Amino acid sequence: MTDERKPDHPIDPIFAERWSARSLTGETMPESDILSMFEAARWAHSAANRQPWRFSYALRGDAGFERYVDFLDDGNREWAHKAAAVVIVMARRQTRPADGTAPRPIGTRAFDAGCAVQSFTLQAAMLGYIAHPMAGILPDRIRAGLGVAEEDYDIEAAIAVGRLAPRDELPERFREREKKSPRLPISETAFRGGFKG
Ligand SMILES: Cc1cc2nc3c(=O)[nH]c(=O)nc-3n(C[C@H](O)[C@H](O)[C@H](O)COP(=O)(O)O)c2cc1C
Known part of the structure; x- marks a missing residue:
């Protein structure tokens, strides 16, 4: 871990060790490893489960x-x-009530999907993989390619999974940014007994 990622309070090291590198080796991976990542995602919390x-x-x-x-x-x-x-992440827009009542919007769908992605990326890190989320995707092409109806699912993001390669193997313009990024201090994000906007 670099100095940029020195936690101020005790945590499991995996939280700060996970990062979104771009330099990947081009190796294949066994499906059993990605199934472990989906299994971790499976147990994420979500509104009303x-x-x-x-x-x-x-x-x-x-x-x-x-x-x-x-x-x-x-x-x-x-x-x-x-x-x-390459993983495409989608979120179901509406409930599918078994009792025949009208479907209702799932307002927390992006939040819920984000929770699952965090579990996925942490499990990936535990297995020695990089799992890099991306919002830079082509939703129309995904919908057409996978047959995903707009009224049923949002296309949220994609995830690139792979083994870390040396920084020099990246195209030049990405090399400078290829490092573990710092974080805001907790004093700027968590407020006891009140809120400072
Ligand atoms: C929702 C989301 C969308 C992101 N989109 C991109 C993207 O399109 N391209 C990219 O290179 N990184 C993308 N990232 C990675 C972030 O830039 C990265 O997570 C952030 O800078 C923190 O760095 P770390 O993941 O290494 O801790 C995305 C991350 C998230 C959570």
């Missing part, structure tokens, strides 16, 4: 892998094409 997250993924070596890389915008494709897996 609705679990609105959905994932669609391809592993390097799958016939459709390049199609998933092409779901990313140009800036992300430039480095994420070396991922071992």
Whole structure:
């Protein structure tokens, strides 16, 4: 861990060790590893336990892998094409009541999906992988490619998963940013007994 990531209070080291590197090796990965990441995501908390997250993924070596890389915008494709897996994260927009009552919007769907992604990325870190979330995606292409109806699901993000490669293997313009970023101090984000906006 770098000095930039020295926690001020005791935590499990994995929270600060996880980071969103871009330099990936281009290796393949066993499906069992990504299934462990989905398993961790599965146990995330969600409002009313609705679990609105959905994932669609391809592993390097799958016939459709390049199609998933092409779901990313140009800036992300430039480095994420070396991922071992590309995961698309979606969130269900409405409930599906079993009792025949009218569906209701799931207002917490993005929050819930974010919780699941955090579990996914931490499990990835525990297994020695980088799992890098990306909002820079092409939602229209994803909808068309995967057959995802706009009225049913939001397209939230993608995740590039892979093994860390040396920084020098990145295209030049990404190298400067390839380091663990710092964080705001807790004094700027958590307020006991009140709030400072
Ligand atoms: C919702 C979300 C969207 C993001 N989108 C991108 C992206 O499109 N491209 C990218 O390179 N990184 C993206 N990131 C990674 C963030 O820049 C990164 O998580 C942040 O700078 C903190 O760094 P760390 O993950 O290394 O701790 C995204 C992260 C999140 C959570």
